[in-house]
Amino acid sequence: MSSQSRAVVVGAGVGGLATAIGLRRAGWAVTVVEARTALERYGTAFGIHPTAQAALERLGLGEVLRTHAVPYREARIRRPDGRVLAALPLERIERKAGRPELLVSRPRLIDALLAALDRAGGARIVYGHRLTGPAGLEAAPAGLEAAPAGLEAGRADLVVGADGINSAVRTAYFGRAGGPRAIGSVAWIGIAGFETGVYGETWGEGRFFGMTPVEPGRTNWYAAVPEATTAEELREAFAGWHDPVPRVLAETDPASWIRYEMRHLHPALPSFVAAGRVALVGDAAHAMTPNLGQGACTALLDAEALTRAVAAGAAAGPGGPAGLPAALRAYDAERRRSAQRVAFGSRTLHRFVTARRPGLRDALVSLLPG
Incomplete structure (x- = not known):
C-alpha cells in the first residue's frame, strides 16, 4: 500500500x-x-x-x-390487551449462529x-x-x-x-x-430508567410499541404512530395498552425522547x-x-x-x-x-x-x- x-x-x-x-x-x-x-x-x-x-x-x-x-x-409479539401472539425468533437465531443477538x-x-x-x-x-x-x-x-x-x-x-x-x-x-x-409514520425512541422485564413488540391498529433491554437498570423503547407531534399525543396514542407501555411513557422525560419521520x-x-x-x-x-x-x-x-x-x-x-x-x-x-x-x-x-x-x-x- x-x-x-x-x-x-x-x-x-x-x-x-x-x-x-x-x-x-x-x-x-x-x-x-x-x-x-x-x-x-x-x-x-x-x-x-x-x-x-x-x-x-x-x-x-x-x-x-x-x-x-x-x-x-426472549421477546414476544403482543396485542394491545397484552395477549401474546408469537415469540420473536431469537432462540432460532442463537441456535443457528452459535451466539445470541446482542x-x-x-x-x-x-x-x-x-x-x-x-x-x-x-x-x-x-x-x-x-x-x-x-x-x-x-x-x-x-x-x-x-x-x-x-x-x-x-x-x-x-x-x-x-x-x-x-x-x-x-x-x-x-x-x-x-x-x-416518507412512509407515513412517525417514530419516537427513548430510554426508560428502569427494567420493564417485558420485551418485544406490541402491534395495534396502524401503530406499534417496542421494548428491549439495553443495560442494567434501563429499558430501550420505540414507537411508531401515524401522527404524533407532542409527548402528550404519543401518550394518548398508547393509553389503555397493556402494562408497562403507559408506565414507560409516563415515567420517562419527554425532553429526552427523539422524534423523527420514518423514511x-x-x-x-x-x-x-x-x-x-x-x-x-x-x-x-x-x-x-x-x-x-x-x-x-x-x-x-x-x-x-x-x-x-x-x-x-x-x-x-x-x-x-x-x-x-x-x-x-x-x-x-x-x-x-x-x-x-x-x-x-x-x-x-x-x-x-x-x-x-x-x-x-x-x-x-x-x-x-x-
Missing part, C-alpha cells in the same frame, strides 16, 4: 467510523468529515445480529461486545469505535463541515486555514459516503437515482460505487425502516466488506488508487443485493405491522411457531 493513498470518509456515525477503522488497518491515511460540530451520543440501543458481531470482531471491536452488550434471548447502547458503540480508531493509528476528524457537492471535498472547511489532509484537490483517492439518508455524496456522484421517501431510500440504487473511487455505506446506500432492527448491522457489514475488499485488492495486485475500481466492484457485488433485500424486507414488515385492519394480521402471526 502506498503511503500516499488517502481516503475521505464523509460522516462520523457508526458506518463512517467503522469504515475509517478498516481503512486505517489497511494502511490508508484517512480524514473523516462530519457536518455536526460534535458527535451525538443519544442513548438508543442497537441490535447487533451475529453476522454484524463477526464484522465488529474482524475490525478489532470484540471488546465492546464482551463488556457492554447484553444478550437478547443489544448495545449507541453511546457505548460510538465510544468503542473512536477508541478502536485511535488504536488503528487514528484519523483526522473534521467537524462542522457540510458538503454541498463534489467541490466540497476539495475545499477547506470554513474557519480552517488550509484544507485537511486528504481534502486537497486531487488528493482524495477514495471517497466514502457514510452521511446518512440525506447523503450529499450520493446526490453529488449518483444523482437522483434514489432519494428519501427509506427509494428506488433502490443500481450501484453502491461510482467513478472508480466513490463508495456508499449504511443509510447513504440503503436507508431502511427500523422494523427489522438492521440499520446499524448493515452499516457495519458494509464498512467491513468495503475495507476488506480494498485490503484484498492491494494484496492481490496493484494497491492504492490503481486497484480501487476492482476492489469497489467486489464490494458492490458482495453487499448491494444483500443490503437491499434487508431494506425491502424491513419495509414490507412495516406495512404488515401497521395494518389498519389488524384482525387478519394477528391471526397469521398467531400461527407462527412459539
Whole structure:
C-alpha cells in the first residue's frame, strides 16, 4: 500500500467510523468529515445480529461486545390487551449462529469505535463541515486555514459516503437515482430508567410499541404512530395498552425522547460505487425502516466488506488508487443485493405491522411457531 493513498470518509456515525477503522488497518491515511460540530451520543440501543458481531470482531471491536452488550434471548409479539401472539425468533437465531443477538447502547458503540480508531493509528476528524457537492471535498472547511489532509484537490483517492439518508455524496456522484421517501409514520425512541422485564413488540391498529433491554437498570423503547407531534399525543396514542407501555411513557422525560419521520431510500440504487473511487455505506446506500432492527448491522457489514475488499485488492495486485475500481466492484457485488433485500424486507414488515385492519394480521402471526 502506498503511503500516499488517502481516503475521505464523509460522516462520523457508526458506518463512517467503522469504515475509517478498516481503512486505517489497511494502511490508508484517512480524514473523516462530519457536518455536526460534535458527535451525538443519544442513548438508543442497537441490535447487533451475529453476522454484524463477526464484522465488529474482524475490525478489532470484540471488546465492546464482551463488556457492554447484553444478550437478547426472549421477546414476544403482543396485542394491545397484552395477549401474546408469537415469540420473536431469537432462540432460532442463537441456535443457528452459535451466539445470541446482542443489544448495545449507541453511546457505548460510538465510544468503542473512536477508541478502536485511535488504536488503528487514528484519523483526522473534521467537524462542522457540510458538503454541498463534489467541490466540497476539495475545499477547506470554513474557519480552517488550509484544507485537511486528504481534502486537497486531487488528493482524495477514495471517497466514502457514510452521511446518512440525506447523503450529499450520493446526490453529488449518483444523482437522483434514489432519494428519501416518507412512509407515513412517525417514530419516537427513548430510554426508560428502569427494567420493564417485558420485551418485544406490541402491534395495534396502524401503530406499534417496542421494548428491549439495553443495560442494567434501563429499558430501550420505540414507537411508531401515524401522527404524533407532542409527548402528550404519543401518550394518548398508547393509553389503555397493556402494562408497562403507559408506565414507560409516563415515567420517562419527554425532553429526552427523539422524534423523527420514518423514511427509506427509494428506488433502490443500481450501484453502491461510482467513478472508480466513490463508495456508499449504511443509510447513504440503503436507508431502511427500523422494523427489522438492521440499520446499524448493515452499516457495519458494509464498512467491513468495503475495507476488506480494498485490503484484498492491494494484496492481490496493484494497491492504492490503481486497484480501487476492482476492489469497489467486489464490494458492490458482495453487499448491494444483500443490503437491499434487508431494506425491502424491513419495509414490507412495516406495512404488515401497521395494518389498519389488524384482525387478519394477528391471526397469521398467531400461527407462527412459539
